[in-house]
Structures are given as structure tokens and as C-alpha cells.
Amino acid sequence: MDKVYILGLLILVLALLIYGIPLLYGRRKVHLKGDRTYISFDDGPSEVTPQVLEVLDQVGVKATFFLLGEEIVKRPQLVKKMAAEGHQLGLHGYSHRHPLKMTFPSQYEDLKRGYKAFEDLGLKPAYYRAPHGAYTWASLYFCSKYHLKILHWTGLVGDWNLEEEDVLLGRLEALSGPGHLLVLHDGTKGTANPLAKTLVPQLLEDLNDALKGHPAPLGTWRRP
Numbered sequence: 001m002d003k004v005y006i007l008g009l010l011i012l013v014l015a016l017l018i019y020g021i022p023l024l025y026g027r028r029k030v031h032l033k034g035d036r037t038y039i040s041f042d043d044g045p046s047e048v049t050p051q052v053l054e055v056l057d058q059v060g061v062k063a064t065f066f067l068l069g070e071e072i073v074k075r076p077q078l079v080k081k082m083a084a085e086g087h088q089l090g091l092h093g094y095s096h097r098h099p100l101k102m103t104f105p106s107q108y109e110d111l112k113r114g115y116k117a118f119e120d121l122g123l124k125p126a127y128y129r130a131p132h133g134a135y136t137w138a139s140l141y142f143c144s145k146y147h148l149k150i151l152h153w154t155g156l157v158g159d160w161n162l163e164e165e166d167v168l169l170g171r172l173e174a175l176s177g178p179g180h181l182l183v184l185h186d187g188t189k190g191t192a193n194p195l196a197k198t199l200v201p202q203l204l205e206d207l208n209d210a211l212k213g214h215p216a217p218l219g220t221w222r223r224p
């Protein structure tokens, strides 16, 4: 066999082992048991989160928030309020650096630091969702050691770009269904438009209304 061909095959197998397997494992679209559409929020908490909590309270729905350690330390009381109100909390890392651009030890440290931000408030996250949806061996190892369950989304609508609310609402409705877990962003990271998150509370309220006659209205999911 041609040496170049063997080398190419070897590189492909290595890439699959190093990057492919954890990515595929983490991104499995786990549809949650239940007959409702469920909602989660990433990249917070931020100045918009109190309004999100207000809407969730009004519509009687609990959500899952994937928080960043570097944002938790800025708004500790808000995080305690989220937990006290019965929302589920998940870890999204300390920073929002791209996991594929970090070494194993640096990502592990980042996750540990994020976890500690919860512990400092007397809280423990139950879930993990990777920044950029990029699961790695470091995050899988961390999750197994800290007993975090990976909870990827089933519906992502690009709400970090400033768009017409109707457009985003239409996408959310199309992605709703029994056991589906949608994600919105109550924080700004990376290339996200800082103004985009200000639409999120209204979007949540309108989604709840829009799904009232839907086969899977918005509801509260809890780990069985």
C-alpha cells in the first residue's frame, strides 16, 4: 500500500480518536423524557437574567441555566436566586474559550475553576454543556469525575445575532416538540451581538404563548 495513503488513514483515525469521539458523544441529541418542550439558557448570568427569571415565574416554567464561572462571580446573589427559585443549574466552563483551542490540562483547570464558582455559593451544578458545543476528552473526564450529566441542546436558533424577533420565534416554534430542549442565550460571548440578548425575555414570553396550542407546550423538565 502507498505510504502516503497509510499516513493519511492514520491521521484520520487519530483525529477521530482525539476529537471525533468526544464530540460525537457529547452532541448526541438526547431527547428528554416528557411530553413538553423544554428551555435552557447559556452564557449567563447577565443583566438580562433577572427579566428572564421574571418571565419564567409568570409563565410557571423552570429552566436549565448553563452558567459561566466568570459571570457567576460578578452576580452571586442572582445565581443563588436562580437556585432558590427551583431552576436547574449547569456548568458551561469558567471562561468561554473554545475547548478545541485549549490543552487538556488548561481546559480541566478552567472547568474546575467554574465548578468552584458554584461551590463558593454553596451550590453544585448537575449538568454540563460545552462552550460552542465542543466536547473534548478533558470535559468528558471532568464530567465523569464530578458526576455532571451532559445535556446538549436539540434546538439552536442563532439568537446571538440581532434579528427580527418573529424570525427567531418561528425557528423556535419549528424546533419545538415532545422532549426537545431549546437553547437561548442570556449572556454575550464571542462574536455575539451584545444587544441580541435583550430580546430574550420577550422571545421567551412569546414562545410560551405561541406554544399554548402546540402538541408540546413549554414545560418544566427535571432529571428523573
Ligand SMILES: [Zn+2]
Residues within 6 Å of the ligand: 042, 043, 092, 096, 130, 131, 132, 189
Ligand atoms: Zn456558550
